[in-house]
Amino acid sequence: MSTELVAVTMPEGTVPPPLPGFVVSSFSPLVAVAADRCLTARHGDPPAADAVGQRTAVVLVSGSGDARMAEHVADAVDAGARIGPLLFFQAVPNSVAGHVAARWSLGGPVVCLCPTGEPKAEGLAYARLLIEDGDADEVLLVCVEQAGAAACAHAVLVSEGESR
Template sequence: MTITELATATLPEGTVPPPLPGFVVSEFSPLVAAAADRCLSARHGSPPAADEVGRRTAIVLVSGSGDARMAGHVADAVDTRTRIGPLLFFQAVPNSVAGHVAARWHLRGPVVCLCPVADPRAEGLAYARLLIEDGDVDEVLVVEVEQASAHAVLVGTNQGESR
């Protein structure tokens, strides 16, 4: 089975992503959402209407450091015995923003978060290949993100229709 690149999007270091309601303190989650939206829009146009059935698309979020800024903020709050706001509990795990993207785009595939040991892109694409070859999905959105930049690639067999 041939897996092809269907769309890409990059938010280079220094990009200020638009605010993402419900996500505070850090640009990590807004970067993920912005890269994902740009990549999915390049292939499929706009998110589906509320009554449309979603695509069989998985999300693989890959990050070596996770949301280091938010983790530091929480650590400082704990050290100073400062109350931690409830939004930080929601966004404390990277799959919360992946779930946000999946809900916005009505994606009906698994959400996977990886912390790679070696090459982030290679590990993310290898996992995407497994999901497609197993028949779990038709396409996979792989989002590589660090604190200051994000890159998204949508891969699939090119058998699915775009809008």
């Protein structure tokens, strides 16, 4: 099984472009940029909107989730402020994973993990299970963390039988 077909790293401190529908935090835009760069390197441009989906799963791994958004919501609740409806949409990491799957017409499962051990290792293990069980032909694994003032995302495509 090949695990390092395409790897993309968003350096710490990188500010990704805004992602429509996602506000307050860099978490979702970082996921989208890392996923887009990884998928573009392997598959070219995203397919047309009516394209039949590839059997590519999306596995999003984060030990802390969207920490900035959670902090923003907690501060708003503490202050008695109204919480905007977009925050309900992006309150779970699978919203951005689903966004990536829809943008790329990916026909595999969408899974979000909060690892108890090393994030990439746990994500790779889960990706291998999806392939071995026949649920996907390849898996886009995206690891994202927001730590202190920095945030970073890494994306890799995992597939079986690749010789590249």
